[in-house]
Amino acid sequence: MFDPAEVQLVFAPDAPRCACGTLEAFSREPSIPIVFDAELNEYHIVGAGQEKVMIHHCISCGGRAPASRRPDLFMHVSLEEMERLRQVTQGLKRLDDVIQAFGSPDYDQPAGYGHTEAAGSGPRRTTWHRQMIFGGLSDTANLHVAIGLDDKVQFSFMPKARD
Numbered sequence: 001m002f003d004p005a006e007v008q009l010v011f012a013p014d015a016p017r018c019a020c021g022t023l024e025a026f027s028r029e030p031s032i033p034i035v036f037d038a039e040l041n042e043y044h045i046v047g048a049g050q051e052k053v054m055i056h057h058c059i060s061c062g063g064r065a066p067a068s069r070r071p072d073l074f075m076h077v078s079l080e081e082m083e084r085l086r087q088v089t090q091g092l093k094r095l096d097d098v099i100q101a102f103g104s105p106d107y108d109q110p111a112g113y114g115h116t117e118a119a120g121s122g123p124r125r126t127t128w129h130r131q132m133i134f135g136g137l138s139d140t141a142n143l144h145v146a147i148g149l150d151d152k153v154q155f156s157f158m159p160k161a162r163d
């Protein structure tokens with residue numbers, strides 16, 4: 001069952017596990033763009049640009065795909081820690097505030113964060129943001145800072161990889 005303490009997405013957690021084997025069979029067909037990632041224990045759809053979209057449910061029977069190993073590969077971020085990080089970043093509005101509070105980032109990526117809006121019937125719009133990552137704020141999470149117009153910032157927290 002869904003554990004609200006785990007920071008992960010669960011779609012239709014009560015659906016039965018897929019037992020029809022369609023995903024496994026398709027992942028073995030070179031001409032079908034479904035692949036199995038053995039390390040993560042996940043099935044993905046692979047796009048023409050090699051981008052990957054995770055499959056949560058079988059495309060034939062609707063059953064749940066096998067349980068991802070991501071929670072084993074990444075640290076658990078407790079709700080308490082998430083709240084602490086939210087408070088630490090509260091009130092920081094612009095890049096200058098962030099640098100003043102946390103110093104230099106561990107990574108500074110010119111187009112590190114992309115965001116696509118689903119726009120009704122019109123064309124979809126994708127915006128790229130400069131992104132900085134700070135690893136020193138927490139033992140379990142990295143702080144991701146997306147930087148927008150006028151150096152306005154938006155924060156996300158990502159679990160760190162386990163050693």
Ligand SMILES: [Zn+2]
Binds near residue numbers: 018020021023060061
């Ligand atoms: Zn199935």
